[in-house]
Amino acid sequence: MTAFSFALSTTDGAARRGRIETAHGPIETPVFMPVGTAATVKAMTPDAVRSTGAQIVLGNTYHLMLRPSAERIAALGGLHKFMNWPGPILTDSGGFQVMSLAKLRKLTEEGVTFQSHIDGSKYLLTPERSMEIQHLLDATITMAFDECPAFPGDKAAIAESTRLSMRWAKRSREAFVAREGYGLFGINQGGVHEDLRAESVEALTDIGFEGYALGGLAVGEPQSEMFRILDRTCPLLPQDKPRYLMGVGKPEDIVGAVARGVDMFDCVMPTRSGRTGQGFTRRGAVNIRNARHRDDPRPLDEACSCPACSQFSRAYIHHLVRCEEILGPMLLTWHNIQYYQDLTRGLREAISEHRLAAFIADFEANRALGDIEPL
Numbered sequence: 446m447t448a449f450s451f452a453l454s455t456t457d458g459a460a461r462r463g464r465i466e467t468a469h470g471p472i473e474t475p476v477f478m479p480v481g482t483a484a485t486v487k488a489m490t491p492d493a494v495r496s497t498g499a500q501i502v503l504g505n506t507y508h509l510m511l512r513p514s515a516e517r518i519a520a521l522g523g524l525h526k527f528m529n530w531p532g533p534i535l536t537d538s539g540g541f542q543v544m545s546l547a548k549l550r551k552l553t554e555e556g557v558t559f560q561s562h563i564d565g566s567k568y569l570l571t572p573e574r575s576m577e578i579q580h581l582l583d584a585t586i587t588m589a590f591d592e593c594p595a596f597p598g599d600k601a602a603i604a605e606s607t608r609l610s611m612r613w614a615k616r617s618r619e620a621f622v623a624r625e626g627y628g629l630f631g632i633n634q635g636g637v638h639e640d641l642r643a644e645s646v647e648a649l650t651d652i653g654f655e656g657y658a659l660g661g662l663a664v665g666e667p668q669s670e671m672f673r674i675l676d677r678t679c680p681l682l683p684q685d686k687p688r689y690l691m692g693v694g695k696p697e698d699i700v701g702a703v704a705r706g707v708d709m710f711d712c713v714m715p716t717r718s719g720r721t722g723q724g725f726t727r728r729g730a731v732n733i734r735n736a737r738h739r740d741d742p743r744p745l746d747e748a749c750s751c752p753a754c755s756q757f758s759r760a761y762i763h764h765l766v767r768c769e770e771i772l773g774p775m776l777l778t779w780h781n782i783q784y785y786q787d788l789t790r791g792l793r794e795a796i797s798e799h800r801l802a803a804f805i806a807d808f809e810a811n812r813a814l815g816d817i818e819p820l
Contacts (some may be wrong), residue, residue, distance in 0.1 A: 468626025719778030
């Protein structure tokens with residue numbers, strides 16, 4: 446069995462090119478993880494997800510504990526077998542969803558009591574129960590249970606929340622069942638306050654984790670604030686452990702965060718946008734519902750090799766979306782996942798070849814051109 450480890454191969458400024466070894470295969474970083482909240486990447490088959498170059502997907506403790514239940518998934522062979530994804534899987538701890546989705550939420554030192562947003566059933570989620578659920582799911586990477594305070598928030602309240610999350614991080618570490626090739630990540634909190642972020646880093650590194658996530662960002666603060674926190678916090682994190690920016694994000698957020706030393710990303714944006722008629726291209730986002738695409742024979746992005754671009758025109762995808770045909774969201778989602786994988790692949794290559802600055806300049810120049818109208 447392979448030990449869980451992270452090795453840096455190249456740096457370019459603060460940006461890092463690395464490799465995570467896990468029980469379910471390696472992960473080349475920087476990496477984008479498609480979100481498979483309920484044990485599926487929406488509108489995609491596992492084979493389609495793999496075809497884009499995706500190396501790892503994300504599942505969610507909160508959603509899977511509600512249905513079909515972690516116990517049922519374990520009885521059926523674990524999440525890898527259940528969803529036919531043999532590669533690495535990272536599971537979010539449920540803390541963010543409890544904050545954003547659950548009803549009648551009550552927070553105590555023990556954990557969070559809440560009612561399901563689906564049927565009102567009552568649950569108690571604690572660090573220990575979150576670790577148990579993620580173990581039952583057979584998550585390759587387990588996330589410590591934390592509270593994600595809403596933005597904006599009073600600094601005193603965020604400080605109290607951050608310290609509670611650090612106590613929960615210690616309990617998560619103690620409850621985690623260590624196995625060869627599996628890892629537990631701690632989650633840095635502290636809002637947009639540099640001193641709280643530094644305090645959180647110190648607490649987490651004292652506990653010790655296989656990786657470190659940055660939580661509580663991309664929750665409403667300006668991009669400049671997120672980048673400021675990354676500039677101050679990333680240098681404090683261990684150099685020999687992977688860094689994961691949770692829930693991010695837009696292509697420009699990923700490029701900027703990679704330049705600041707982040708290794709891992711996830712976001713619902715490519716799949717959610719695909720279901721609502723938006724496609725990501727080198728020249729920015731395109732709303733395929735717009736009438737200007739009605740007679741456009743061009744592919745969505747000439748440089749993309751996905752089926753949406755290699756086999757179909759903008760006019761056809763426009764037609765599918767306007768007619769609410771299922772194939773429309775499927776093709777757009779496939780394209781968007783491909784775009785995100787191509788973007789992170791390009792970042793990996795640029796870091797390896799010490800040309801990240803040129804890559805970013807080209808990325809920004811293409812986006813500045815905008816989506817060019819057909820002649």
